[in-house]
Amino acid sequence: MSGRTASCQCGQLRAHCTGDAARISMCHCLACQKRTGAPFSANSRFPRGQVRIEGASRSWQRRADTGNGVTHHFCPDCGTTVYWELSGFPDVIALANGLFADPAYPAPSVCVWEEARHLWTDEIAALDIPRWPRMPD
Secondary structure, three states: OOOEEEEOOOOOOEEEEOOOOOEEEEEOOHHHHHHHOOOOEEEEEEEHHHEEEEOOOEEEEEEOOOOOEEEEEEOOOOOOEEEEEEOOEEEEEEEEHHHHOOOOOOOOOEEEOHHHOOHHHHHHHHOOOOOOOOOOO
């Protein structure tokens, strides 16, 4: 990976990243499920020095299951959480992989908080779900 940009839905808040992510993971914790509205999240941690934030943000803090603090930064216009900072890892910035809007983005190599995972997620690849063509705009 060389330069990539993650952005909110409206494009106002962006994170420009250089170099490779230090870690790309899937997280099944309940907090990530609530943040994304999905049964798991896919995230990347970049060294802080490789990320340049552009645009206005608002923040919200919570305590993670590990006991560490997490500060979420989201767009004040569209509400998308673009990045978060972890008090236990002050030298990294975490971003949701989907915000890069790149189907070729590298796959996660780590899976965490599996004790909270939805059991059906193991079967996703094997499901015989009808594939629909792209919906018209």
